[in-house]
Amino acid sequence: MxxxxxxxxxxxxxxxMFVILTGNNSYxxxxxxxxxxxxTLYESAFGSLSNATGQYFFTGTTLSNLIRRGVINFxxxxxxPPGAVITDVQLELHMSKTISDSKRVKxxxxxxxxxxxxxxxxxxxxxxxxxxxxxxxxxxTYYNNVFWNNxxxxxxxxxxxxxxxxxxxxxxWSDAQMITDxxxxxxxxxxxxx
Numbered sequence: 145m146x147x148x149x150x151x152x153x154x155x156x157x158x159x160x161m162f163v164i165l166t167g168n169n170s171y172x173x174x175x176x177x178x179x180x181x182x183x184t185l186y187e188s189a190f191g192s193l194s195n196a197t198g199q200y201f202f203t204g205t206t207l208s209n210l211i212r213r214g215v216i217n218f219x220x221x222x223x224x225p226p227g228a229v230i231t232d233v234q235l236e237l238h239m240s241k242t243i244s245d246s247k248r249v250k251x252x253x254x255x256x257x258x259x260x261x262x263x264x265x266x267x268x269x270x271x272x273x274x275x276x277x278x279x280x281x282x283x284x285t286y287y288n289n290v291f292w293n294n295x296x297x298x299x300x301x302x303x304x305x306x307x308x309x310x311x312x313x314x315x316x317w318s319d320a321q322m323i324t325d326x327x328x329x330x331x332x333x334x335x336x337x338x
Contacts, residue, residue: 177218181260181338183280185213185297186272191283193272196261200240200269203249213297215254215280217338220329228330233322235305238314241268246310251317253325254337256298258285 184201186193187210195201202212216235224230235251261279265272279287283295292298305319329336 175224177220177223179216180219181215181217181258183215183258183260184272185211185215185280185282187211187296188272188282191281191287192275194261194263194275194279194281194287195265195269195272196276196279197264198269198273202270204244204247206270207243211296215258215297215338217254217258217260217336219336220326221332221336224326224330226330230323230327230330233318233326235317235322236314237317239309239312241312242309246308248306249309249315249317250303250306251322252299252301253304253334254297254299256285256292257335257337258297261287 182201184195184203186195186202201214201216203214204212206212258280259278261276263273263276263279275281275284275287277287281287282297283291285292302321304321304325305317307315307317309315325334328334
């Protein structure tokens with residue numbers, strides 16, 4: 145999920161929209177879910193930086209070539225009835241600041257559980273703040289004693305969707321793989337980590 149936005153950040157205005165059909169196709173519905181957890185993985189040799197409850201999360205590469213990855217989780221399986229058939233999925237984010245031109249921002253399915261924690265960075269939040277117990281970090285799924293298998297997070301190498309992000313505004317990610325991911329979460333075929 146390495147992206148190349150120069151310290152871009154995206155506000156916490158998440159909409160994950162679904163079109164749902166029940167198993168017997170008796171009705172269809174559209175639902176909108178808000179994120180239940182989100183954070184930034186700040187590249188750090190010691191996993192000492194996080195920003196669980198701040199206003200922003202970041203994705204891209206800083207001017208110092210340090211990677212930032214946003215992680216997002218939704219309680220999909222707990223919000224959509226078992227047996228539902230997903231026909232469309234969209235993720236909408238608002239990009240509120242950038243120093244970069246248009247870059248491709250990719251979504252990847254996270255393959256390990258993580259927790260949001262309580263840290264809150266000050267100011268513009270780009271440098272993060274000291275990690276608190278239970279924060280997710282560059283090294284930790286649960287600070288300070290449970291680790292990712294790979295520094296920078298564990299995720300499916302195959303992207304679920306991507307879109308070009310340029311000027312400040314709202315952007316939508318939507319792809320057939322996102323439908324497959326959500327359907328697998330609802331059907332219990334793969335764990336839902338975000």
